Each structure stands twice: as C-alpha cells, then as structure tokens.
Amino acid sequence: METTFSGGFQMKAYNEDTQGLGSGNPVNYNGGTIGSVKRVNLTNDKLVEVIFSLDEDNLDIPIDSKAVISSADLLGSKAIRIDRGNIPKTVENGGILDGEIDQSLEEQVKEILIPITSDVSELLKQME
Numbered sequence: 801m802e803t804t805f806s807g808g809f810q811m812k813a814y815n816e817d818t819q820g821l822g823s824g825n826p827v828n829y830n831g832g833t834i835g836s837v838k839r840v841n842l843t844n845d846k847l848v849e850v851i852f853s854l855d856e857d858n859l860d861i862p863i864d865s866k867a868v869i870s871s872a873d874l875l876g877s878k879a880i881r882i883d884r885g886n887i888p889k890t891v892e893n894g895g896i897l898d899g900e901i902d903q904s905l906e907e908q909v910k911e912i913l914i915p916i917t918s919d920v921s922e923l924l925k926q927m928e
Contacts, residue, residue, distance in 0.1 A: 809857035810838065811891055813867035813880070813899035814847045821869050821878040827852045828872075829882040834859065837880060850899065852880055860890045861897075870902035 818840055827835040835854035843849050850867065864885030872879035882897070891897065 809835075809854045809859075809893050810851060811854070811861075811867070811893075811895050811897055812849055812851045813897045814843070814849055815869060815899040815901060816847060817901060818848050818850065819869050819878055819901055820876070821850065821880070825878050825880065826872060827854065827880040827882065829859065829861070830884070834882075850880065857893065861885075862887045863889050863891050863895070863897075865891070865897055866900050867897040868900045868902050 821837060822840060823837055825837045826833045827837065834856065835852055837850060837852045839849075839851045841849045841851070850869075852867075861882060862885035864887040866883040866885070868881045868883055870879055870881040871877070881902070883900075
C-alpha cells in the first residue's frame with residue numbers, strides 16, 4: 801500500500817500488532833511529546849503501518865532509532881516512544897523507523913514479582 805505524505809514532517813513504522821495504539825496518540829522523544837499518530841493501516845502482508853507526524857522538522861532523529869509502542873500512562877493509553885539511535889545520518893521526511901513493542905506494565909511487574917514470590921516461598925519453607 802503506497803502512502804502519500806502531506807503537510808508536516810511525517811514518518812512511519814511497521815509492527816505485527818498495535819497494542820491499542822490509534823490515531824491521535826502522542827509521539828514522545830527525549831521525554832517530551834513531539835507529535836501524534838495520524839493513521840494506523842493494515843498492510844497486505846499482515847503488518848500494521850503506523851504513520852505519525854512531528855511538530856518540528858529539525859529534530860535530527862538518527863536513522864537507527866526505534867519507534868516503540870509503549871504505555872503512555874498507568875491507565876493503559878498507548879504512545880509511540882522514539883528511542884534514539886547512534887548513527888549520525890538522520891531520518892528524512894517520509895522515512896521509516898524500525899517498529900517495536902514495549903513490554904506492558906503488567907509484564908514488567910510480573911518480571912519483578914516472580915523472583916520475589918520465589919524467594920518468599922523458599923523462606924517460608926525454611927521456617928517450617
């Protein structure tokens with residue numbers, strides 16, 4: 801599916817899932833909101849194309865940066881978080897960033913709690 805970019809600095813990323821991301825969700829970079837998601841399209845090869853625009857066109861985002869679908873708040877709202885890359889060459893208008901999906905808050909909490917639960921369980925066994 802061919803996409804025409806019009807008005808402002810726009811980029812896109814591809815993912816296997818949107819995790820609830822939709823039009824109007826924020827795009828964040830270096831801790832601040834720099835734009836918003838414009839469209840989410842299903843491609844012919846079963847990927848999701850996320851098109852987003854930036855409020856400024858001089859942000860110098862490295863081409864190896866990642867567009868990560870992440871939680872925007874504790875209520876589960878989603879956002880695109882651009883994780884800055886290291887290559888000096890920057891993304892041009894209409895460019896594509898690699899898409900990724902961040903762990904959900906629930907998954908992050910489970911990663912922390914499972915080892916703690918195991919430790920407490922082991923401690924209780926030793927006390928018996």
